[in-house]
Amino acid sequence: xxxxxxxxxxxxxxxxxxxxxxxxxxxxxxxxxxxxxxxxxxxxxxxxxxxxxxxxxxxxxxxxx
Numbered sequence: 647x648x649x650x651x652x653x654x655x656x657x658x659x660x661x662x663x664x665x666x667x668x669x670x671x672x673x674x675x676x677x678x679x680x681x682x683x684x685x686x687x688x689x690x691x692x693x694x695x696x697x698x699x700x701x702x703x704x705x706x707x708x709x710x711x
Contacts, residue, residue, distance in 0.1 A: 647709045648709070648711050649687065649702050649705040649709065650702060651687050651688040651698050651702055652686045652687070653687055653702075653705075654683075655669070655677070655683055655684075655685055655686070655687065655690055656683035659683070661709075662708070662709070665708060668704050668705060668708065669690075672691075672694060672701065673694050674690060687702055
C-alpha cells in the first residue's frame with residue numbers, strides 16, 4: 647500500500663491494523679470514531695496539529711515503500 651496525504655485512515659487501518667501505533671504516537675486516540683475513519687491523513691493531522699508528511703513517511707516505511 648502506498649500512503650499519501652489524501653489516503654483515508656480507515657483504508658490504512660483495514661490494510662494493516664498494526665499501523666494504529668503510528669496514529670496513537672501523535673495523539674490520534676479516536677481511531678474507532680466513525681468520523682476519524684472517514685478522514686484522510688491531511689485532515690486528521692490538521693485537526694491534531696501534527697505533521698502530515700512525517701506521518702506519511704512513517705506509514706510508507708511501514709508498508710515497505
